[in-house]
Amino acid sequence: MNNTCLEFKNLTLGYQGHAAVHHLSGDVKRGSLTAIVGANGSGKSTLLKGIAGILKPISGGCVPGFRRLAYLAQQSELDRTFPARVIDLVSLGHWQKRGLLGRLTAADNASLSKCLNAVGLTGFEKRPIDSLSGGQMQRALFARTMLQDADLILLDEPFNAVDARTIADLIVVIKGWVAEGRTVLCVLHDHALVRDHFPETLLIARKPVAWGATSDVMISENLRKARSFQEAWDEQAGWCEDDARQGHHTQLPHNRKVAGHV
Amino acid sequence: MYEDLIGPFLRYGFMQRALFGSLVLSVSCAPVGVFLMLRRMSLTGDAMAHAILPGAAVGFVLFGLQIVPMTIGGLIVGLLVALGSGIVSRFTVQKEDASLAAFYLISLAVGVLLVSWKGSSVDLMHVLFGSVLALNDAALTLIVGVAIITFAALAVFWRGLVAECLDPLFLRSVSRIGTPVHLIFLTLVVLNLVGGFQALGTLLSVGLMMLPAAASRFWTNEVRAMCIIAMVIAAISSVSGLLLSYHASLPSGPAIILTAGIIYAVSALVGTRGMLPTALTSRRHKTA
Numbered sequence: 001m002n003n004t005c006l007e008f009k010n011l012t013l014g015y016q017g018h019a020a021v022h023h024l025s026g027d028v029k030r031g032s033l034t035a036i037v038g039a040n041g042s043g044k045s046t047l048l049k050g051i052a053g054i055l056k057p058i059s060g061g062c063v064p065g066f067r068r069l070a071y072l073a074q075q076s077e078l079d080r081t082f083p084a085r086v087i088d089l090v091s092l093g094h095w096q097k098r099g100l101l102g103r104l105t106a107a108d109n110a111s112l113s114k115c116l117n118a119v120g121l122t123g124f125e126k127r128p129i130d131s132l133s134g135g136q137m138q139r140a141l142f143a144r145t146m147l148q149d150a151d152l153i154l155l156d157e158p159f160n161a162v163d164a165r166t167i168a169d170l171i172v173v174i175k176g177w178v179a180e181g182r183t184v185l186c187v188l189h190d191h192a193l194v195r196d197h198f199p200e201t202l203l204i205a206r207k208p209v210a211w212g213a214t215s216d217v218m219i220s221e222n223l224r225k226a227r228s229f230q231e232a233w234d235e236q237a238g239w240c241e242d243d244a245r246q247g248h249h250t251q252l253p254h255n256r257k258v259a260g261h262v
Numbered sequence: 263m264y265e266d267l268i269g270p271f272l273r274y275g276f277m278q279r280a281l282f283g284s285l286v287l288s289v290s291c292a293p294v295g296v297f298l299m300l301r302r303m304s305l306t307g308d309a310m311a312h313a314i315l316p317g318a319a320v321g322f323v324l325f326g327l328q329i330v331p332m333t334i335g336g337l338i339v340g341l342l343v344a345l346g347s348g349i350v351s352r353f354t355v356q357k358e359d360a361s362l363a364a365f366y367l368i369s370l371a372v373g374v375l376l377v378s379w380k381g382s383s384v385d386l387m388h389v390l391f392g393s394v395l396a397l398n399d400a401a402l403t404l405i406v407g408v409a410i411i412t413f414a415a416l417a418v419f420w421r422g423l424v425a426e427c428l429d430p431l432f433l434r435s436v437s438r439i440g441t442p443v444h445l446i447f448l449t450l451v452v453l454n455l456v457g458g459f460q461a462l463g464t465l466l467s468v469g470l471m472m473l474p475a476a477a478s479r480f481w482t483n484e485v486r487a488m489c490i491i492a493m494v495i496a497a498i499s500s501v502s503g504l505l506l507s508y509h510a511s512l513p514s515g516p517a518i519i520l521t522a523g524i525i526y527a528v529s530a531l532v533g534t535r536g537m538l539p540t541a542l543t544s545r546r547h548k549t550a
Binding site: 004016052053054069070071072077078079082083084085088089092096099100101128130144150 | 300355418419421422424425426429430431432433434435436437439479482483484485488497
């Protein structure tokens with residue numbers, strides 16, 4: 001079996017012609033645990049949306065080497081006032097298997113209970129979601145992600161507004177996924193958390209700044225470079241000419257250090 | 263008492279037709295209204311109701327006060343407005359409320375111009391406020407057809423509709439069905455408004471859709487239960503409204519909607535999730 005779970009091929013993503021992720025190349029190893037780090041507006045969430053297929057690339061693309069994908073967006077995207085129970089929210093995780101009309105089997109219900117148990121929410125099945133705390137909500141969303149049984153898992157700032165104990169529990173869940181051979185990409189702001197728990201890091205500031213072993217990436221020189229990028233759209237920004245001279249585009253070396261094209 | 267409540271329906275054919283039409287309309291409109299409310303699109307129904315007016319007006323100008331051409335016209339224009347504003351909001355930065363406002367205002371202006379150009383103000387009143395007491399076979403067939411389509415579509419797309427309301431971004435990450443579900447839902451809104459427009463008029467059919475739905479929110483926190491409660495409230499409003507209209511010689515459409523309005527006000531006050539229970543229990547609490 002191929003060892004690459006996901007390959008970026010000169011991927012550029014953006015909105016209305018402005019690049020938010022600029023010429024990203026490289027690949028994500030199967031079973032790896034990677035933190036995606038960068039300032040606000042550096043393109044982290046955009047990158048996940050691109051991988052999940054929610055945003056079409058402006059140019060380049062992602063070559064999927066995974067069987068099934070699970071994408072956990074930021075909590076703010078979800079309507080918490082909707083009259084659903086925890087079990088209704090979590091069972092959305094059956095979608096890829098059961099689709100619009102498929103009936104849920106007893107085995108499906110059993111695996112749902114198992115997932116709720118794994119995130120410490122046993123007994124919360126019938127609770128309305130508007131009564132959950134931020135941490136409980138995130139646990140429920142992790143249960144849903146787990147239920148998707150995906151081999152590539154994308155998490156967008158999963159630890160926002162979540163207390164230390166919940167973070168610790170959810171880190172255990174993430175490491176469990178990695179131990180099962182799943183690949184995890186996780187957008188994070190907390191550098192200490194990245195250094196403690198994530199073996200690999202992709203540091204981006206619209207363009208990739210560095211990508212590789214966390215200890216090599218999270219050094220002050222790289223972090224300074226990442227901080228100094230221009231967040232705002234620049235209407236005067238020149239058109240990127242790289243696609244025009246595609247022929248000269250050098251393929252990145254395969255050690256997945258993104259040094260080229262910065 | 264018995265005579266007052268049941269008598270009118272036993273004695274008069276037009277009352278039986280009105281009862282049948284408004285009850286079918288009730289169970290069809292109410293769940294659509296619930297989803298409109300849950301998607302924070304409560305006012306969309308109102309905008310749509312305005313939007314179908316020019317379609318009905320074109321039918322009216324060409325064929326006079328006839329149900330079939332007016333309905334088809336309303337249906338076509340309603341779908342155009344629904345799909346047009348849905349497409350503009352999906353593919354540009356404009357939010358759906360703004361694009362819908364633009365489309366329905368254009369539509370409403372055209373509609374009023376058409377009706378006033380060709381018809382008298384009495385006819386305009388009929389188009390705007392309908393007449394449940396004059397439902398003919400064609401109108402009843404239309405209402406039943408709309409109800410069947412609504413139930414079939416809700417049954418098939420229920421899971422998609424709930425997912426699209428609750429967590430649209432998640433749905434987009436696992437399926438491409440989000441946009442079609444949204445457009446199908448808007449189509450259901452238009453169909454139900456068109457179905458109600460002969461009975462209640464373009465402006466009041468939205469009342470039977472939204473008032474029971476809004477009232478049901480005060481009684482439960484579960485979508486299925488909400489739909490059922492909304493249907494029951496709509497049905498009660500229809501029956502009481504018709505009786506009120508019969509005994510007090512009031513126009514039937516407004517009587518039905520006003521009854522629904524009263525049920526809404528009562529629900530907002532004493533519903534299990536309404537104001538009074540919330541206020542009364544605020545000092546009592548469980549320890550965890």
